[in-house]
Amino acid sequence: MGQYEVVHALTIRETRTRFGAHQLGYLWALVEPALMILTFYVLFAFAGRSAPTGMTLFSFIATGICPFLIFSSTVTFVSNAINGNKALLYYPQVNPIDVVIARVFLEFATYVGVFLVLLGLETLVLRKASVSDPLLIVYGFGLASLLGAGLGLVFLGLGQLSNAMERARGPLMRPFFWVSGIFFTADGMPPQARELVLWNPVLHTVELCRAGWFERYNDTHATPSYALIWAVCLLLVGLLLERVVRRKIDLT
Amino acid sequence: MIELRHITKSYSTPFGPNVVLDDITVLIPTGQSLGILGQNGAGKSTLMRIIGGAEMPDSGTIVREGKVSWPIGFAGGFNGSLTGEDNCKFVARIYGQDVDRVIDETREFAEVGKYFYMPVRTYSSGMKARVAFGLSMAIDFDVYLVDEVTAVGDKRFREKCAAVFNERQAYSSMIMISHSMPTLRAQCTRGAVLTKSGFSVFDTIDEAISVYEEGLKR
Numbered sequence: 001m002g003q004y005e006v007v008h009a010l011t012i013r014e015t016r017t018r019f020g021a022h023q024l025g026y027l028w029a030l031v032e033p034a035l036m037i038l039t040f041y042v043l044f045a046f047a048g049r050s051a052p053t054g055m056t057l058f059s060f061i062a063t064g065i066c067p068f069l070i071f072s073s074t075v076t077f078v079s080n081a082i083n084g085n086k087a088l089l090y091y092p093q094v095n096p097i098d099v100v101i102a103r104v105f106l107e108f109a110t111y112v113g114v115f116l117v118l119l120g121l122e123t124l125v126l127r128k129a130s131v132s133d134p135l136l137i138v139y140g141f142g143l144a145s146l147l148g149a150g151l152g153l154v155f156l157g158l159g160q161l162s163n164a165m166e167r168a169r170g171p172l173m174r175p176f177f178w179v180s181g182i183f184f185t186a187d188g189m190p191p192q193a194r195e196l197v198l199w200n201p202v203l204h205t206v207e208l209c210r211a212g213w214f215e216r217y218n219d220t221h222a223t224p225s226y227a228l229i230w231a232v233c234l235l236l237v238g239l240l241l242e243r244v245v246r247r248k249i250d251l252t
Numbered sequence: 253m254i255e256l257r258h259i260t261k262s263y264s265t266p267f268g269p270n271v272v273l274d275d276i277t278v279l280i281p282t283g284q285s286l287g288i289l290g291q292n293g294a295g296k297s298t299l300m301r302i303i304g305g306a307e308m309p310d311s312g313t314i315v316r317e318g319k320v321s322w323p324i325g326f327a328g329g330f331n332g333s334l335t336g337e338d339n340c341k342f343v344a345r346i347y348g349q350d351v352d353r354v355i356d357e358t359r360e361f362a363e364v365g366k367y368f369y370m371p372v373r374t375y376s377s378g379m380k381a382r383v384a385f386g387l388s389m390a391i392d393f394d395v396y397l398v399d400e401v402t403a404v405g406d407k408r409f410r411e412k413c414a415a416v417f418n419e420r421q422a423y424s425s426m427i428m429i430s431h432s433m434p435t436l437r438a439q440c441t442r443g444a445v446l447t448k449s450g451f452s453v454f455d456t457i458d459e460a461i462s463v464y465e466e467g468l469k470r
Binding site for chain 2: 005006008009010012013016017020087088089090091092093094246247248249250
């Protein structure tokens with residue numbers, strides 16, 4: 001059996017499991033980030049903070065949250081690929097990597113869809129379409145997804161080696177929420193702080209998406225190759241770890 | 253044909269590695285049904301998972317000719333939040349089978365009525381077993397691995413299973429684990445005994461049973 005068929009069948013299965021058998025389930029995928037954006041919108045509005053020039057508050061938050069969610073949600077789903085699906089591994093043609101590929105693909109498709117719906121709606125309301133460079137957005141989303149896949153694989157491997165590592169994932173992931181540019185742009189930061197946060201590759205994916213969406217956002221500090229190197233290294237380490245733990249997966 | 257060459261498998265425990273299978277070498281020819289006997293904890297189910305390819309051995313190689321089933325009698329491969337139909341579709345797809353045919357045959361065999369279109373978590377264990385068994389019969393395997401399947405289900409279900417197995421034996425092989433001697437005698441031609449000291453195959457199931465019972469007395 002080809003790997004393609006297996007990944008295809010897994011993707012359908014994962015979609016059904018996550019969103020339920022009804023079409024309405026897809027709405028939930030939309031509701032969660034929409035509520036998050038709304039919460040921040042209200043908070044920002046009360047705090048009297050406004051978006052950097054050339055951006056509406058809504059699209060500023062949305063362009064930050066969508067790539068971040070692709071990253072963090074891919075990490076979560078990939079690192080649970082074995083433990084959440086142990087029974088599937090009884091079918092010898094299903095390998096952990098197949099589950100990982102299906103989940104990465106599903107997360108990517110979900111948040112690209114969410115992004116399109118949310119910002120599409122805003123464009124309709126404001127009657128103003130201003131996508132500066134769609135390819136940059138695709139690039140940013142792709143990088144966020146690859147970073148998530150790589151880090152998720154690393155956690156997947158470490159989690160099979162030790163239980164403590166599995167529990168450490170949540171706390172380790174939390175700082176990303178604050179330093180990935182959901183609430184700020186790299187340009188708006190004091191230079192010293194900027195130096196620091198630019199070490200975070202996820203921030204570069206957010207910056208890329210904003211550069212792609214906002215026409216006048218030229219002061220981007222995104223270095224795509226930096227994020228790409230991170231993604232490739234994480235993927236290499238993650239795939240290596242998968243080979244190490246492959247024989248140790250305990251089905252019982 | 254299934255050939256195991258020097259298969260070793262151990263699990264790590266807090267008290268050091270527990271060697272379950274120690275250097276097992278055996279050849280199981282096609283067209284025969286082999287009953288495997290062994291005490292609890294001897295490693296029968298581990299052996300089945302390794303033959304089926306669900307787990308990898310620590311060392312050694314396995315040669316499989318033909319399509320080998322997953323250990324039948326196990327319904328854990330189902331996802332509880334999906335319907336019986338969706339679960340069957342998934343399995344049919346990964347085995348490259350005609351999805352509609354597999355669905356029809358499984359539904360007919362399982363006799364769970366409209367529950368077939370409801371989430372598997374609402375099933376009783378008997379219903380789950382019937383769907384799982386029907387599904388494994390709907391896919392054409394060359395070798396069926398059977399792990400205590402007759403332990404679940406009522407008399408009627410057991411009879412139905414036995415009938416399907418007998419019909420299948422004309423063109424498929426079977427490797428069966430059971431603690432029920434009558435079942436093994438009825439279904440298997442050859443027998444094997446798995447103990448800590450190794451895996452020995454006998455030409456008749458009766459011979460294997462007497463060796464196994466001899467071992468229990470000691």
